[in-house]
Amino acid sequence: MRRHAVTFGRALALGGMALTDVLLLAAALVTAVLASLGLVFFFMPMVGLVRRRAMLARRLTGTWLGVVTEPPYLPPPPPPRPQPDGWYRYERQLYKTPRWPAWHERWKWMFTDPATWRDLAWLSLNPIVGGSLLSLPLAAVWCGLDLLGRWTPLTVPSGVVVAVAGVAAVPWLLRLYGWWTRLCLAPTARSVLAGRVRRLDQLRTETADSQAAELRRIERDLHDGAQARLVAMGMTLGAVEELMDSDPEAAKALLAKTREASSVALTELRALVRGIHPPVLAERGLGDAVRAMALDSPLKVTVTANLSRRSPAPVESAIYFSISELLTNAARHGGADRVWIDIGVRDGSLRVTVTDDGSGGADPARGSGLRGIERRLAAFDGVLALNSPPGGPTTATIDLPIEGSGDAPEGGPAPKGWRLAVLVLGWGLGWLPLFPQGLVAMCMKIFGSDAKSWFLALHLPEPWQWPMIVFNILLGLTMYGAAMVITSAHSHRRLIERAGPALGLDG
Template identity: 65%
Template sequence: MKTYAVTVGRALVLGAMALLDAALVVVILVTSLLTFGLGMIFCFPPMVRLLRFRTGVARRLNDTWLGTAVPVPYLPPPLPVRPQPDGWYRYERQLYKTPRWPDWNNRLKWMFGDPATWRDGLWVFFNPLAGTILLLPFLLAGYALLTLRSDLPAAGSPLLAIAVALTLLTTPALLRGYARWNHLLLSPTAKAVLAARVQRLDQARLATVDSQASELRRIERDLHDGAQARLVAMGMTLGAVEELMDKDPAAAKALLGKVREASSTALVELRDLVKGIHPPVLAERGLGDAVRALALDSPLKVTVTVDLASRPDSPVESAAYFSISELLTNAARHGGAERVWIDISSNDRALRVVVTDDGSGGADPSLGSGLRGIERRLAAFDGVLVVNSPKGGPTTATFDLPNALSGESGPDRKSSLPRGKAIIVGICWGLGWLPLFPQGLVAMFMKIFDAEQRSWVLALYLPEPLQWPLIVFNILLGLSMYTAGTLIPVMHARQQRLAEVLPARLWLDRC
């Protein structure tokens, strides 16, 4: 009973908010008419901010109340204008002394050119109609209550019972339809998704470039201070051996022994340096065997499980390998762990790695540079790191690298609608005419013109107070069925297009 009460309450609140959007539509239209022309340029940004505030509330309620997450669809905001070498700021062909007007023009162009802005406006314009449909059972119940309090109590009692039953039965379905309506207009377009992804990849590219530069400096430093210094010392020692070869053979022989030891040490250092760049076992045997070799060298008890149908690309393998290596180092150095479990598997075309240790926990990417470095390394491949590390342990680090594995992708999955959706579409198109035309529109005209022949029109056989509500319900039901039959294939195709530009993990919970 509590669930029904919560559902009814949420439907009433959402419906009332939708009806209040009519006032927002009036404000926008009046402002547009009064400031038509140059004034509209200055009123447009505040109106857009008002629209985005309202749709932001709708997205949050759609996620928390209706269980359908609607991500923010807006294109990335423009970057601040940078001054030219002469100190002036340019916008197209105009120069400005301060960045105020160039930034304002860029933001105006960004708002005006974002398709999500106009989709927000379309949603606000039609949302009162959607709210009316959402409140239709409550309007019917109110009509029945008024009839019960009027001079027709005999007709009002069954009407009220039917209205209450319809309200309880149809409200959850209407809420699901309202959530679909919000998701249809308030979710990102393929262009917005692609722009956001390009921005993230651009940031990841800059971070990767910085990381590569620091890695090259480290390699140069290790070569300069390690192997290079030893090779120089070996050359000087060999020069001394040449001088002592005839004078003191015993001393020359001792120096040759030191040269041999130095060459062995230099070789070990070079191998460690090469291993830090790209381990040979990773190139020869793949990620699974490379991680097993890493586990053998670790002071911890490491259990490795590998279940991969195909081998990832070399850059992806390298990113996954060094990420696992860093996680093992953190578990031994900071977590105080004794055992570590590493699971490497595939999730469709994504490479998934789960590293769990029995350490003390408390790992936080915002506090440690090691986890931040893993995030930057994975971001270059659009990967995501998730760390669950409560105080006291255990610590579980999971990262996914989408599209890392070769294999067949989209065409087989998106060739047709799923069977359930196809059945719904067939029912909507096959039976939608029945409530819309013979039991809806025809009944409406027969009721208006007071036809004596009732024929097969069901509504005309009901008591007078029930006739108009049933006629309206039949018309709305027929329109809803045709709308659903049209929108379900469109939304399915849209989800497939978005899946082509987004990794599957981003749309797993949104579609």
């Protein structure tokens, strides 16, 4: 009983909010009129209100109805950057402060985002669809109570049936409303692709910056390390040439120092090459390369690798250097003594788990090392999940896909189970209660026709005729609506799966 009351209360709340959306829609129309007159300053606050209302609908349908709907909005534009002369540019205009370029970029972002117009379209239809769907149970209960108030042998049973049917239909109407909200407010394949392109552009910029920094590091190491030692060796050999005849013993001592310097330079060059791409990684694969890294680590490292085949070289390199950075953090910042590394392939993804017994408290926002790992993995659609409570232990999980998702069949599997049954019943039999038993019987009832033919409602007693006609119309509309929603939702899901992982949607 309490569950039915909660469900009925949620239906009334959603229906009430759908009806009050008329006020927000009126404000949006006034804003559109003002924008057409050149007063565009009200556009962004209005879009912000509409987005908050749409996000509230997504959150309520997710928590109350179990229909999770991700936000489809494109990521906001980055803050404007000053030019070398200190001015800020937007298209052909120059500004002294970033205020107006940021305003223009944000206005363009909201205006060109398709999700903005989809939110407005949903807001325009929600008072009609949501209000009618969720007010039907209330109308049915009201009609049932009205029939019960007449206290006749025919109206009392019909009133009970209508009231109970109205209450029983609430969960189904709520589910239909959740499907409607998801159909209108969920990300489309185009928005997913747009967010993915925007994210890839951002990753490309970050990767270019990271590569430039890496090249500068290599140049600095060569200039300050191996190159300086080679120059010193050349100068020492020149001194040996001068001392060879006059002081052979001193020449021999200088040759010994040159040999030591060459050994040190060779060690530095090997370390530099290992930092670019370790030879053991190219020759033996990721598992053996991580085991070799563990032998050189000052920590007690246990490596478990279960790899049936090798991954692409860029993927192995990204995983290798990510593990190297995690080991460095565990030794330098975590104060760990032991580290456990597990490498395996699960569900088409290369998954690495690095656990240490350090002090914990690791946070990507407080250091560049973990952020560098995230940027390195993001170039391959990989993610880093970190669990590091204060006091430890720290567990870092790397999940990097190594198999593309574009090999799925273009059409995808057809709906199965109860969805297929609803589709068959909806498309195949929805016309029967809607047209001949509903709309046609209603017209005959309105015009007072004496012919009853095979219309079921007209053969019933007078108090039951209109409830049966309304029930047939609603039943037909519900059957067609359910079939349409299932078909659209299935097509939408297949488009999203073919488009790729969202961003954040996620962006």
